[in-house]
Structure formats: structure tokens, C-alpha cells
Amino acid sequence: MSTERSTGVARTWRGFRSHKLAVAGLVVVSVVTVVGILAYVDDAYLGNELITTLHYSPFEPKFMPLQGPSLAHPFGTDTLGRDVFSRTLYGAKVSVQVALTAVIVAAVIGSPLGVVAGYAGGYVETVVMRLVDVLLGFPALVLAIGLVAALGFNLTNVIIALGIVYVPQFARIARSTALSVSNEEYVDAARGMGYSTPHIVLREVLPNCVSPLLVQASLLMAFAIIAEASLSFLGLGVQPPTPTWGQMVSTGSGYLTTAPWISMFPGAAIFVTVLGFNLVGDGLRDALDPRESGERRF
């Protein structure tokens, strides 16, 4: 069993590796994640000492506002004289933290709901899927805005809101995969051998749903990063002084002609990161070739 699985992973990796753009995406995603983790550790445990040793603190103004890019400030300085480069590095923290946690929350709630609905059928399926339909009745960002409006604008609430918004994506894919898997012969065999329903769901159905769910997760990471940035841009996300990319673009939008660097660099960071996740998602999909092609929704 374990050798079978490892050859499966090896085959997927070979397929993924042959896809040059996907590998480039993986590099981008890894770099952004490492920067995000370093910023998190630096902020939470080191009192910003790491970034201050390497460069300027993202929080301290240098009294040189609106300076263009230079050697000292590769991305220039903002309206308060803070270094845009170190703030952009720090912006990775919120982006990665929100997107990753929200997608995990959505996957942990949505996937079991979908698997149970697909396997059990009947009224369980009806109830779960009607709830999913209700959540899908909202344009994603509008629902997220409604939720943060009710919960309040901070990191945890943005994660909760986006987590809820993406539940249907996982539930739908898990359901349709579970539905097709539960008609396979090996599931019939397990039933015939008298295994309990929880055993069959956990040991036979769920493991076979992992591939499409993984593809969905990596594509949703791309959307979650844009959604977090959009909320921050609108001032409805994580509040200042914590640097977020969306908020930095928003600050810079007032200085578009005089200091375009304030909004252009953090915007480029969002773009490159999202591109990275999209490339990884597409590469994974090609390598795993799941039955369902991931449905995209903003």
C-alpha cells in the first residue's frame, strides 16, 4: 500500500517537474512563503530585529517621504518615509497567513461535508448541497465583505470570512468525486466484507478524493490572496500599521503620478505571487489529471 502510494507521488512529481512553468511557479510560491514565515517569526518573536539588521524597519519612518527608488531604498519610500521594500517583504506575512489558513479552514469544513454528502446520498446530500447552493448564491467577495462587516475588520475575521466563502468549492468537488468513487468495485468489495461506513469513508473514499481537492486548494490560494488584497485595498481587512499589499496599493493610489512606486511594487508582489499559485495549480492538475477540472470562482 505504502509503496503504491509513493510511486503515485513520484509519478506526479515527474509529471509536475516536466512542466517548466509549474516549477517556476513553485519557486515563486516557496520564496514568498519563506519570506512570509520569516516576517512572521521576526514580528512575533524577534521584535523586528531581523529585518532591521538587514534593512530598514517596515514600521519606522525615516523622515524622507516620497523618495524614488535608490540603492538605500530599492522600492522608494512612502508618504510617511517608510521603506517600501521592507514593507513589501512584510506584506507577504499577512497574504500567506490569510490565504493559507482560510484555504485550510475551507478544506477542513468543506471536504468532509462533500464526501459524506456524496457517499450517503438521500436527505443528507440534499441538506448539505442546498446549504452549499445558498453560499454560492453570493458573489464571493460580496459575501466576504458582508461577513467582515458583521465580524469586524481584523486578521482572524478576514480568515474566517474567506474560509466560509470557499467552503462550497471543496464541498462540491469532494461530493462529485465521492459520488463516482463510491460506485467503484473496491468500495463495493469493502461493503461486502462488512466494513463499517466510517471505515469505508475514511479509508477508501476520502483518500481517493485527495488529488482533485489538492488541485482546488492550490488554485484557491491564488484567489484567496487576491481576495485578501482586495479587502485590504478597500480598508476592510487587516488594519494599519501592519503592512499588507492591498493597503499599500491603496495608499499609493493617491500619489500615482508623483510617487507611483508606492503602489506599483506591492501590486507587482501580489501579481507575481498569484501567478505562482496559478502555475502550481495548473501544473498539479496536469500531473494528477483528476476527473473533475477545478471550477474557478472569485
Added chain:
Amino acid sequence: MRHRYVAIRLLQTIPVLLGVSVVVFYIIHSAPGDPIVNMLGIEATDENVAELRAAYGLNEPLYVQYFNWLGDVVQGDFGQSITRERSVAALIASRLPATLFLAFASMVIATVIAIPAGILSAVRKGSKSDYSVTVGALTGLSIPNFWLGLILILLFARTYSILPPGNYVDPMQDPVNAGKHVILPAVTVGTAFAALLARQTRSSMLDNLNQEYVKMAKSKGLSSRKVFTRHALKQALLPVITVAGLQFGYLLSATVVVEQVFAWPGMGRLIWAAVRQQDYPTVQGTVLVVATMFVLVNLLVDIAYSYLDPRVSAS
């Protein structure tokens, strides 16, 4: 058969809309702050608060409050805005045209670019044009719309004064000017939509070009142009319609952000301002209207699809 399908789809929409209304009602009900205390100020006595609460029906059980609210909403009464001296319904009516105009213009621009691009890419699979379309679609999908909007303003409005940086002009009064003003915001909203549409067109076109009936038609001696237009194209565009409908929600989401960039006086800016000012009746009304529009568009797409492809209603 088809009538039955349409009837079933219509019936299915009712619980979804009810569910949506419950979510909207509950979200706003659980929002922080007591509206009555806010209205009366901190000097109000407990008795004043209790009196006004009873007058607004807020001492009733939650489900009674919900049905009262729903009853009003069905009659088009969304309540009064807290921060503006107008009814929420009037506010929505004044903002909806700008958003619909922007969404429509985005859809037209996206479709005109994406569908031919997707077809070209599929027909010349593996060529340079296929590669450009694929890379272009990936870029369009990854670029944050508010950032793209700023780049377009910087390039086309500030550096070279070719187009105005947004600012809504009523298309009924001055169509030419309205068209000029809508181009930049519509391109911004439409980019990711076009990317999705181009991808869908390419893949469904490729599927159809490999189908037996296309080979059959070719072997019967039909010119490839005829095979292409009469057979493959027609079939290939069916799934594209569904994608376009499903992604209408994306368009609505995108307008919320992009209206902010271009100072576009639509529903998105209304939602944004209401959320910022904790004007909950307005948040409730606008979110409900936007979600209802989305559900109804999906319903229309499904029904249209059943007429275009009889297999749908048969299953």
C-alpha cells in the same frame, strides 16, 4: 420535458433565495453595536431604549423579526439608511444603473476579445498565437484588478491623456461620452473574465475538434471552414455560455473593488461606504439585491442553456 425542467429550476431557486435572505438577515443581526442605543445616544434611559425597541419590533423573537423584515423586503421596502436621509431602496435605485452599465460594458469587451482568441488558440494549437493566448489568459487571471486599474489610469489618463480615468456619465444622456468614460473601468473589470472565457473557449473548442462528428463531416468532403462554423463552433460555445453565467458573480465582485479605483458611483461604492459607516440597513439591502441578481442570472443561463442544448432538460 423542457417546461418541466424550467419549472423545476424555478422552484429550486426559491429555497436558495430564502436561504440567501436568512444569511443576510442573520449576518447583519449579529453585527456589533445596538442600533437603538446608537440612535438614542448614551444619555438615553433604559425605559427609552425599551420603548423604541418595542416600536421597531426588536423585542420580538428573532424569527418574527426575520419574517417582518422579509415581508417588507418583498414589497421593495429595505428600510431607511442610517447615515443618509433616504430610503435604502431609493439609494439602490440611484446606484444600480452605473453598476449594470459597467458590468455590461465589461462583458461586451471581454467576449469580443476572449472568444475569438480562444478559437484561434484552439485551431492553431501549439503555435505562437496559441502560446500568446495561453500566457495572456494566465496573466489576466493573476493580475489584481485594482492594481491593473491604477496602471491603466497612470498610462492612459495621466501620462498620455487618451482616455478619462473613469467618472460615470449617464449613457442615456450622452452615449458617446459615456462610452469613453467606461472603457478603462470596463477593461479593468473584464480582464480576468476575458481570461476565464478564453480558457474555456479554447478547451471546449479542442474537445469538439477531436469529436467523431467533426471527422465524419470532414471525411464527407465538407470544407474545413464549413465543418468549423456549422459544427464545431456551435457545439463548443455551449459550455462557454455556462461559464459566462457562473462568472457573472465574479463581475459583480470585481465591480465592488474597481468602482473604488475609478470613483464609479455604483452599488460597489454604496456597499463599501455603508460597511465603513456601519449603515447596516443599507448593507443588508445592497448585499441582498446583488446576491438576488446573481442567483437570477444563473437561473436565466440555465434556462437558456436548456433551449440551446436539449440534452440538459432531458437528463
